[in-house]
Amino acid sequence: MAFWRLGITGGFLAGAIWASLWQLLVCVALIIGSDVQIELQMGPAFITGIIMGVFATLYKPNNAKIYFLVGILLYALLLFLCSFGAPFGSLLTDNYWCMIVSLIIISSLSFISISLTVGSLNAGMVTKYFIEAFYSRLMWGLGLVFFILIVSIPFYVMVLTSLKNQQSLLRNPLDLSIDFSVAPEKLFNSYIELFVKYDFLTLLLNSAFVSVVTVFITLLFSIPGAYAVAKLRFPARQWLSSSILLIYLIPAIILVIPLYSVFSQLGLRNSLFGLCIVYPATTIPVALYMLKGYFSGLPSELDDAGLMDGLTRWQIILKISIPLSVPAIASVALYVFMIAWNEFLFAFMFLDDVKIFTLSRGIVSLDSTEVPRQHLMAAAVVATVPVLFIFLWFEKFLVSGLTSGSVKG
């Protein structure tokens, strides 16, 4: 008899894995997020998980709500008993509420994960289909937790470090909790210092200026260009639309030495104006390529009708093509804004004068031993928040923008 074909093996596995994982994660979160003294105990969780996994394979819910409620309470009770009343190493008596809340969180997360993973799996012999479906559910859940963790941890550390002070950072690097009891001006000390001492408002404005000008110039150049490539017949049109992509494979690092030399001699180097020339040149091919795709999708009959009604091509672009492609133009604009805002190499090479630093350039200059780490992280937050805000606000546009043009990065 092949034990791995038994449904109950799946229950064992799901219970053991999920219980251990959540026990580990919640305990680590407690260690770094609070000053409660706890001890990591995997044994009780392991045993509880296996028992609950078997439970989930044996009992299928008639009423989901009651089933989850009973399961979670059962899990909490079992974990409590298996660890002899001390699921986090010490007795529940000290830090009473914190422990109970943590216990409930662990129980809910573990039991919900286990029962969703086990799903329709029965305890006895099951077919290959159900076994594989079970494993794919297990992988799905683990994968989801994995991705959320790896993505959020660096951002979490970034925000948290920016709210700490030097002593607490060096004393205990593991203490990543936010102490809300201190005065706000102390909590946001790094931010205040950035704006007062390092004049980050100017940097923000410089970045915003360069990005907006870049978006504007890019659209101004690429909309007519894309229209021409998409709608007008001229020789070398095919050749042109494929060579745009090639232009856009040329990396900035190849261009930086000649541009640095020439711009130095022309006196354009240490100026925002110089950046406002270079950035559009790197973004126009992408924008043109993205808009070309969209414009070719618009029916040519519209243009013909416009021509019949006596519009010029310019009027057609302004009155027909642009209004019809607002979503595409918005996504291109956001994408270009993002590129310009995040750009590092040219800003780093070109700008010497603190007054005209963009955010990227300014943050690099903070990366020295004299500037404390929490200032650096606060600066990183300041640079990230506008982009993420715009991204979340216009996510639908941006995602379509990202997929239509950007294998670039």
Added chain:
Amino acid sequence: METGKPKKTEGVIARREKRLALRLLSPTFLLVIAIVIFPLFANFWISFKPISLADLGAPTIFVKERIKGNLEQTGEKLVIEYRYRTSSMKYPLSNVSFSDILPDGVKLIQIDPPCAIETVSAKTVIKCELGAVEPKARGRIILDVMSEMPLTKEQFNVSEINTQFEATNILTSLDFSFSNYVKIFSASEFFEVLKTTIYYTFFGTAGALILGLFAAQIMQKAFPGRAIIRGILLFPYVAPVIAVAFSWVVLFDPFSGSVNAMMIELGVAEKPVNFFGQRFAMISLFGFQIKLPVALSMVILFEVWRYFPLSFLFILARMQSIPSDLYEAAEMDGATPFQQFWYLSLPHIVSILAVLFLLRFIWTFNKFDDIFLLTGGNAGTRTLTVNVYEQAFAVSNLGAGAAVAVVIFMFLLLFSILFIKFTPKDEA
């Protein structure tokens, strides 16, 4: 005749369209030629020239005036000394001259040969023709004058010294050499750099692609909160590189980083690991001693972390375009989830995977910011792109940096040819 007429009008429209297309495209052409195509060729040009960063500042000639003697006494003999110096270290200046206005109340006694005296609008002007001035040269010119009334130093200094010269522009001069190429290819580290680049590019691309495939597989299933989580998964790519790179540096810091503290707390490591500063670490795995390149692996992990969202987005878009009745039919036929993936999803996404791999390969190969910000190219993480910066701006040898950039360009040309050859037509 009748068939010719419509043809002719078509010709007019076609010609008009052609002209209009040119007009619409010309601003783009001009900008791209100026900022992309021209620098591309200029890069070749510079790579054959021995230029250093210091040569970029335009050479000039400095002239300083100095007065010796008692100025307050009348009838005193005074000495005016002009000291000149060139800032050019490599190239001679030609047709160098300078002129200065003498204050009223001095009479010339003796003058050095290259100088002559002129009267321009009732002022006495000394004009000195120095001719060619060798690089690094300095010298002086002495004038003896007699004062006819009491004078002050300010009267001498009030007139600015005008200098004129012609300099060969180092960028446009015509001397070429292969020394940059000889230098970069004979450096022992060049092949080390090449190897690092290939490791970084290959593993970075493959890792991001595999992780992206995995993420797409997960996000394909509908569940509550999927839209939010999809947004969060894109954060690493959307956030500024500078912010995420520094947060990794802080997270993995050997002294105040949380990861090291956690590893020590959990007993995984005995002492802090300098993740971005350590070249190698010996790790014993199943009794084998493995020499793990720590910093390089970290940089690759960062690359994978930062760019998997992009692959994820593309693969997800492709997966969602697969008609769902195919899956329903497969389900009816009893295909297991793995079989559904292997026989149904994978054939549909294999072409986008190929395109993504090639394009991402090129972009990872071109990547500069990430490594530069994480390690500065130290500890065995110097790729070709970082080497461009290192040669041109850290060692300040622009020519050698340009030569490395040319090597990069050659590789890119090779990749592009491969790309064009192997791209399925419908995906490009």
